[in-house]
Amino acid sequence: MKIDENVLDCIVKEVMNSLEGKSDAGQTGGVFTDVNEAVAAAKKAQRQLFRMTLADRKKITDAIRQDLVGHVEELSRMTVEETKMGRLEDKIQKNRAALLNTPGIEDLPTSVFSGDRGLTLLELSPFGVIGSITPSTNPTETVICNCIGMICAGNSVVFSPHPGAYRVTNYTVQLINKAILKAGGPENLVVTLSEPSLDKSNQLMKHPDIRMLVATGGPGIVKTVLSSGKKAIGAGAGNPPALVDQTADIEKAVKNIVAGCCFDNNLPCTSEKEAIVVDEVFEYFVFNMKNHPETYFLEDPSQIEALRKLVVKDGKPNKDYTGKNAAYILEKIGIQASEKIKLISCVADFNHDFVQLELLMPILPIVRAKDREEALEMGLEAEHGNRHTAICHSKDIDFLSLTAKEMQTTIFVKNAPSFAGIGIGGEGYTTFTIAGPTGEGLTSTKSYCRHRRCTLVDGFNIR
Numbered sequence: 001m002k003i004d005e006n007v008l009d010c011i012v013k014e015v016m017n018s019l020e021g022k023s024d025a026g027q028t029g030g031v032f033t034d035v036n037e038a039v040a041a042a043k044k045a046q047r048q049l050f051r052m053t054l055a056d057r058k059k060i061t062d063a064i065r066q067d068l069v070g071h072v073e074e075l076s077r078m079t080v081e082e083t084k085m086g087r088l089e090d091k092i093q094k095n096r097a098a099l100l101n102t103p104g105i106e107d108l109p110t111s112v113f114s115g116d117r118g119l120t121l122l123e124l125s126p127f128g129v130i131g132s133i134t135p136s137t138n139p140t141e142t143v144i145c146n147c148i149g150m151i152c153a154g155n156s157v158v159f160s161p162h163p164g165a166y167r168v169t170n171y172t173v174q175l176i177n178k179a180i181l182k183a184g185g186p187e188n189l190v191v192t193l194s195e196p197s198l199d200k201s202n203q204l205m206k207h208p209d210i211r212m213l214v215a216t217g218g219p220g221i222v223k224t225v226l227s228s229g230k231k232a233i234g235a236g237a238g239n240p241p242a243l244v245d246q247t248a249d250i251e252k253a254v255k256n257i258v259a260g261c262c263f264d265n266n267l268p269c270t271s272e273k274e275a276i277v278v279d280e281v282f283e284y285f286v287f288n289m290k291n292h293p294e295t296y297f298l299e300d301p302s303q304i305e306a307l308r309k310l311v312v313k314d315g316k317p318n319k320d321y322t323g324k325n326a327a328y329i330l331e332k333i334g335i336q337a338s339e340k341i342k343l344i345s346c347v348a349d350f351n352h353d354f355v356q357l358e359l360l361m362p363i364l365p366i367v368r369a370k371d372r373e374e375a376l377e378m379g380l381e382a383e384h385g386n387r388h389t390a391i392c393h394s395k396d397i398d399f400l401s402l403t404a405k406e407m408q409t410t411i412f413v414k415n416a417p418s419f420a421g422i423g424i425g426g427e428g429y430t431t432f433t434i435a436g437p438t439g440e441g442l443t444s445t446k447s448y449c450r451h452r453r454c455t456l457v458d459g460f461n462i463r
């Protein structure tokens, strides 16, 4: 039997490591205290990966998918425990989608020019070492999607995890490294920082060996990477409106909006943040929302104001309530609700904080629009030019087309919950790095590549 050289190398390394009492995912498992050491290790690993074949990249990322699927529940549970945000069952779905539905090496299309003067290839080539800054809202999902795409593109990556989710982020990196080594890949292809801080994040961004930056998070970090002077992908905030017109199937629209809005307690940047409903069907929409078994509908203006004062602090969302269960939030304003309740809803004016702020909480304000034109105008304004995600419930093709075009969002979902737009219950692949500001859209392998041209003159044109 012939043993693959890489596999043999890996077995020898593992035996040596275990004899020396080191982790079976290499000396550090990919976790470094020092930024320079982390980047140096990732640089070495990238050179090794670049000399390997596309089939090797596939083998490595297939191993990540296979090995981590068995850890999905553990990772989801750890995330909820560490961040104290979100819902276990939804995190399980998100992590599974990230592992099984993120594109791989098939997402590296080659283009070609051929003619009398020969043949020119356009190929997608790696950047080298990528610095990736990850959020607290989808920490493990982001690491998984980023790793699969970045490795398939031929890069290595240094993560700067969110301080509020660094334990689970770093554990995910360790599991990924273990899978990479088992598949014969280089040590430290994916590395992370043990004690993350803004200083370290800034050091990483400025490091000369970091060739590309990817930031998944709020406006602050997106602006920072875009000012870095390096190639940067910015995946920033959203405030997705769900528009509902008079032709929509209202019962279905309510079910879909509730499902999307309370998915992982509204943490996804893609989740419905406000419903804008035309006057003609407004009352029927509200009636259905009140009767939804998972919704607690607030009618008393003093309770709505008490909720606003609780979840908005100094004009900004109060992070103490980000991603918390609806029942927990209600309890803080003196309302006992069963754990079956997943969403708090109420009628609100367009200018209300619940509509204008990206709360990331299971709270859905419902705004009345006099007609479709006003609904669309409000949707555009509430989205604040993020061009992130919008949802529309309608059976009128012309209105759906107009809204899809005018909203200019990266994701537009018709007649379904928002998560259908990231490949959960809808067609298409999954990512948790949705790059509206820099235009890559739903990132995948090709987003992490440089376009390169390779020209051969006066040959290989066989027409």
Ligand code: NAD
Pocket (backbone or CB within 6 Å): 133, 134, 135, 136, 137, 138, 160, 161, 162, 163, 198, 201, 202, 216, 217, 218, 219, 220, 221, 224, 235, 236, 237, 238, 268, 269, 358, 432, 433, 434, 435, 436
């Ligand atoms: P956050 O902006 O607080 O943190 C994101 C990351 O950036 C963290 O690692 C944080 O430590 C780092 N960071 C923030 N400011 C920084 C600075 N000035 N310098 C260096 N590092 C900095 O985001 P969060 O609360 O974890 O996530 C929620 C936000 O992210 C929401 O606005 C949400 O819409 C957005 N988000 C967007 C996407 C997308 O794909 N577009 C995905 C997930 C989250």
